[in-house]
Amino acid sequence: MENKGFGAETIFIIEENCQGCNKCIRNCPVFGANVSYTIDGATKVRVNPKMCIHCGKCIDVCDHNARDYRDDTERFFQDLQQGKEISVLVAPAARANFPEYKRVIGYLKEAGAHLVYDVSFGADITVWAYLKVMAEKGVSSIIAQPCPVIVNYVEKHNPVLLDYLAPVHSPMLCAAIYLRKYQGCRDRLAFLSPCIGKSDEIRDTNTEKIVTYNVTFKKLNAYLTMKGINLNEYPEREFDDPGCGLGYVFPRPGGLRENVQAIAGKIWIRQVEGQEEAYHYLHEYRRRLERGKKLPPLVDILNCPYGCNKGTGTNQEVDLDDIDLAMEAFAQEKSADEKSRKLKNSSAKLFKIFNKELKLDDFYRRYKKVEVQPLMEPTPEEYAAIFLKLHKDTPDSQKINCSACGYQTCHEMARAIFNQLDRPEDCMDYNRKEVIRENLRLEEKNREIERMLAEITQLSDERQQRAAELTRRIHEITISMEQVYRGNEQAAQEIEKIGSDVGEVAEYAERLRKLVAEINDNVDRFTEATGDILGVARQTKILSLNAGIEAARSGEHGKGFNVLAQEIKRLAEESQNTAEEALGNEEAIQVLVVKVFEISNTIDQKMAAVNMAIKNIAAIIQEFIAQGEEMVAATTNIVHDYTRNQD
Numbered sequence: 001m002e003n004k005g006f007g008a009e010t011i012f013i014i015e016e017n018c019q020g021c022n023k024c025i026r027n028c029p030v031f032g033a034n035v036s037y038t039i040d041g042a043t044k045v046r047v048n049p050k051m052c053i054h055c056g057k058c059i060d061v062c063d064h065n066a067r068d069y070r071d072d073t074e075r076f077f078q079d080l081q082q083g084k085e086i087s088v089l090v091a092p093a094a095r096a097n098f099p100e101y102k103r104v105i106g107y108l109k110e111a112g113a114h115l116v117y118d119v120s121f122g123a124d125i126t127v128w129a130y131l132k133v134m135a136e137k138g139v140s141s142i143i144a145q146p147c148p149v150i151v152n153y154v155e156k157h158n159p160v161l162l163d164y165l166a167p168v169h170s171p172m173l174c175a176a177i178y179l180r181k182y183q184g185c186r187d188r189l190a191f192l193s194p195c196i197g198k199s200d201e202i203r204d205t206n207t208e209k210i211v212t213y214n215v216t217f218k219k220l221n222a223y224l225t226m227k228g229i230n231l232n233e234y235p236e237r238e239f240d241d242p243g244c245g246l247g248y249v250f251p252r253p254g255g256l257r258e259n260v261q262a263i264a265g266k267i268w269i270r271q272v273e274g275q276e277e278a279y280h281y282l283h284e285y286r287r288r289l290e291r292g293k294k295l296p297p298l299v300d301i302l303n304c305p306y307g308c309n310k311g312t313g314t315n316q317e318v319d320l321d322d323i324d325l326a327m328e329a330f331a332q333e334k335s336a337d338e339k340s341r342k343l344k345n346s347s348a349k350l351f352k353i354f355n356k357e358l359k360l361d362d363f364y365r366r367y368k369k370v371e372v373q374p375l376m377e378p379t380p381e382e383y384a385a386i387f388l389k390l391h392k393d394t395p396d397s398q399k400i401n402c403s404a405c406g407y408q409t410c411h412e413m414a415r416a417i418f419n420q421l422d423r424p425e426d427c428m429d430y431n432r433k434e435v436i437r438e439n440l441r442l443e444e445k446n447r448e449i450e451r452m453l454a455e456i457t458q459l460s461d462e463r464q465q466r467a468a469e470l471t472r473r474i475h476e477i478t479i480s481m482e483q484v485y486r487g488n489e490q491a492a493q494e495i496e497k498i499g500s501d502v503g504e505v506a507e508y509a510e511r512l513r514k515l516v517a518e519i520n521d522n523v524d525r526f527t528e529a530t531g532d533i534l535g536v537a538r539q540t541k542i543l544s545l546n547a548g549i550e551a552a553r554s555g556e557h558g559k560g561f562n563v564l565a566q567e568i569k570r571l572a573e574e575s576q577n578t579a580e581e582a583l584g585n586e587e588a589i590q591v592l593v594v595k596v597f598e599i600s601n602t603i604d605q606k607m608a609a610v611n612m613a614i615k616n617i618a619a620i621i622q623e624f625i626a627q628g629e630e631m632v633a634a635t636t637n638i639v640h641d642y643t644r645n646q647d
C-alpha cells in the first residue's frame with residue numbers, strides 16, 4: 001500500500017513495512033512533512049507531500065524499507081522501445097556510481113538513445129553563469145541551486161530567501177538548454193541522475209519542462225537487474241559533448257566552490273552539506289539577512305552530506321574512497337585526453353568560448369513560492385491544553401525532549417499534535433504516565449475487588465441463611481402440594497361416593513315404584529273381595545228371608561227348607577272365606593306401606609349423605625384454594641427474596 005491518502009507521490013510509505021519507529025520524523029528536516037496515524041491499532045508514518053522537499057533522508061534512515069520513491073525509469077525505457085527520439089544527459093556522479101559508465105553509454109546508445117551528454121559540461125556553463133551574475137548583476141550573496149532539494153526547501157518553507165537563490169539553472173538544465181538552443185536537438189531529454197529531487201526540477205514550470213525523464217541510478221540499476229541486462233556485454237562509448245572543464249568535480253562536496261575558486265580565486269564561499277546542516281544553515285542565513293549582517297558572496301550548499309556522488313537516487317553503497325579514486329582516475333584520463341588538452345585549463349578556456357557563444361539570459365532561472373499547508377502556532381493556552389493531554393503538567397515534564405516521538409522537543413511535539421500531525425500516543429512520556437495511571441487504576445480496582453469480595457462473603461452468609469429459609473419454604477410448599485393432592489384424592493373419593501349413593505337412590509326409587517304398583521294391585525283385589533262379601537251378604541239376607549217364609553207355610557214341606565238351610569250354610573262359609581281373604585290383603589297392604597316408609601327413609605338418608613358429600617367437596621375445594629393462595633404467597637416470597645439477594 002503506497003502513500004495512503006496522498007495519491008501517487010514521489011516519496012511514499014510502504015505501509016505494511018512501517019513499524020512506527022518515528023525515525024523518519026526525527027531525521028526529517030521539515031516540520032510537518034510526516035504524519036503519524038494508526039491503522040488497526042498500529043502506528044504508521046506517512047509522507048505529507050505538500051510539505052516534503054524530497055530530501056530522501058527518510059528513505060535513507062528507515063530500517064524497515066518502509067519508504068521508497070518513484071521516478072521515470074519505466075516510462076523512459078518504454079518510450080525508448082517505442083522509438084521515441086530521446087537523448088540522454090548523464091550526471092557526473094555516474095562515474096562514481098558506475099565504474100563501467102562508458103558501457104552504460106554503450107547500452108543506452110544500443111537501446112536507442114541519440115546523444116549522450118556529460119552534464120559536467122553543463123556544470124561548466126553553470127559556474128560560468130554564476131561568475132557572470134556575481135560580477136555583472138551586482139548581487140552581494142547567492143545561494144547555489146544545483147541541488148533541487150535546497151530549491152524545494154526555499155520555495156516551500158523559506159520563501160524569504162527566493163531572491164537569494166542563484167538566478168542560474170542547474171548543470172542539468174544548462175546542458176539541456178545548450179543541447180536544445182545551441183545544438184538544435186529536438187529530442188526528448190532524459191536525465192540519468194543521482195537525485196530524487198530532480199523530478200521536481202524537470203516538472204517545474206520555471207524550467208520549461210525541457211527535460212522529460214528523471215532516471216535515477218538506483219532505479220536504473222534495479223531495471224537492469226530486473227531485465228537481466230549485463231553491462232559487460234555492451235561496448236564502451238564516449239560522451240557526445242565537446243568535453244568538460246572542472247565541472248566533473250561538481251558532484252562532490254565543495255565541487256562548486258572548487259570550480260568558482262579555480263577562476264575567481266579565494267573568495268568567501270560558505271560550503272554546507274547534509275540535511276543536518278543545510279537547513280539549519282539556511283535559518284541562520286535568514287537571521288543574518290534580517291539583522292543586516294554580512295553574508296557570504298556564495299553559499300555552496302547541498303542536501304546530501306557526501307554530495308551528489310552519494311545522492312538520494314544512488315545506491316549509496318559506494319565507498320567514499322572509491323568515489324575519490326574514480327574521480328581521480330577520470331582527472332588523469334582527462335589530462336591525457338587529446339580533446340581535453342585542446343581545452344587546457346579547461347574551465348578558463350571554456351568560459352572564454354561561452355562568453356562568445358552563450359547568452360547568459362538563456363540560462364537564467366526564476367523561482368516561485370510554492371504554497372504549502374500552513375502550520376498553525378498554538379497560543380500559550382492551547383499549548384497548555386495540549387501539554388495537559390500529554391500528561392505534562394509541570395514545566396520540567398514539558399522539557400523532557402527525549403525525541404522518541406520524532407520531534408526534537410516536547411514543544412515541537414505539542415505543535416505537531418495541534419496541527420494534527422501526531423497523537424499523544426506517540427509520546428514516550430505520555431505512554432509511561434498512562435502505564436503509571438493504569439497501574440494506579442488497577443490498584444484501585446484491586447482494592448475495589450477486595451471490598452467486593454468482603455461484601456460477597458457477607459452476602460454469601462446471608463444467602464446461606466436465605467437458602468435455608470428457601471428450603472424450608474419449599475418444604476412447606478411440597479407439603480401444601482401433597483395436601484392439595486390428597487385433598488383432590490379425597491374429593492375424588494367423595495365424588496365417587498356421591499355417585500354410588502345416587503345410584504343407590506335410583507335403585508330405591510325403582511323399588512319404590514314397583515312396591516307402589518304392587519300396592520295398587522292389592523288394593524284392587526281388596527276392593528273386589530269386599531264387593532264379593534257385600535254380594536254374599538245380600539244373597540244371605542234374601543235366602544234367610546225366603547227360608548223363613550218357606551218354613552212358615554210348609555212344615556211338611558220341610559224338606560225344601562232344609563235345602564235352603566244348606567244353601568245358607570254354604571254362603572256363610574263363602575262369606576267367611578272372603579272376609580278372611582280381605583283381611584289377608586289388608587295386612588299385605590300394611591306390610592307394603594311399612595316398606596314404602598322404610599324406602600322413603602332410606603332415600604332421605606341417602607340424600608342427606610349426598611348433601612354431606614357435597615359440603616365436604618366444597619370444604620376441600622376451599623381448602624385447596626387457600627392452599628393455592630398460600631403456595632402463591634410462598635412462591636412470591638421466594639422470588640422476592642431471590643431478587644433482593646441478586647441486588
Ligand code: SF4
Nearest residue numbers: 018019021022024062
Ligand atoms: S522510519 Fe518512518 S517510515 Fe520507516 S519504519 Fe520508521 S516510522 Fe516507518
Ligand code: SF4
Nearest residue numbers: 028052053055056058
Ligand atoms: S524526503 Fe526528506 S523532507 Fe520528505 S519526508 Fe522524507 S525526510 Fe522529510
Ligand code: SF4
Nearest residue numbers: 402403405410413427
Ligand atoms: S517526552 Fe514525549 S513529546 Fe517530549 S520529546 Fe520525548 S517523546 Fe517527544
